[in-house]
Amino acid sequence: MAIPEEVKKAQQVLAQRDRLLAQAQEEANRTLAIAREKSDQLVERDAIVQAAQARADQLLSQASTEIEKTRQDADSYVIETLTRLEMELNRALNQVHNGIRTLKGDLEA
Helix, strand or coil: CHHHHHHHHHHHHHHHHHHHHHHHHHHHHHHHHHHHHHHHHHHHHHHHHHHHHHHHHHHHHHHHHHHHHHHHHHHHHHHHHHHHHHHHHHHHHHHHHHHHHHHHHHHHC
């Protein structure tokens, strides 16, 4: 009757081995699922970072373009204003020269 006892023990050992293998497989599956989830999160985070960087680059480019246009508009305004001022000053200077000539002419007469 010793053989059936050993068969039972062997069956118990096999059953325990199967349980351990099932637990190990379950743990491996959980570990894989966690690793995949973290990997997906990292990929998603990387995609978000890349999108944010692309948007930041686009905003910087737009800002540079707008700054350059504003600078050109300001330069054009200043040139226009200074040109008008130059014309007004020349007109005033001509009036001063004419006044001086008139006064000199009156003194010589």
